[in-house]
Amino acid sequence: QQQVKQSPQSLIVQKGGISIINCAYENTAFDYFPWYQQFPGKGPALLIAIRPDVSEKKEGRFTISFNKSAKQFSLHIMDSQPGDSATYFCAARTGGGADGLTFGKGTHLIIQP
């Protein structure tokens, strides 16, 4: 059972455009929703994260929108740059920190110059 569904699988965006990646979850016990960026051959790096009591969080060019009733959250990358080309994973966690993360399947993002 896939607990976190991520879409699209791949995405091509022109430089300067907005990249949008969506995730949906099923487990209402999830209490923490991070987004990670991963480059080939490297471990994932935390981009931004949100808790379910907040509907939006912005850090620089990255924004998370969270819809608790729909059990969905999304990542928006504003003014997308070629250096943003990477694989992005949404994730979720239960247990207040004692549990590991459940990851979505990932989105391969390509920013065209």
Add this chain to the structure above:
Amino acid sequence: GAVVSQHPSWVICKSGTSVKIECRSLDFQATTMFWYRQFPKQSLMLMATSNEGSKATYEQGVEKDKFLINHASLTLSTLTVTSAHPEDSSFYICSARARDRVGDGYTFGSGTRLTVV
């Protein structure tokens, strides 16, 4: 910021041998360490969770006798793949949570590419 050092970054071993992967938290005490496995172009799958000084908890379907995890100190956790076979070839990544750490962050290592030939 918090740093987790993972070694080796890549390893090639013969089928039937064992391989040990180390993860060290360099500037914080890792109360909990998580081990993930990632196949090419796929997501990270949690294998096990370990707390310092106690036995690891394995996810369903992960063989605890094959993937030995030791978390003997607050700064070091190891994953040993025993009697490795080609199907164990994968990217293994550790992640640590700090004791008394403010916030929800998980710090990931840089991963280990294991190839079993």
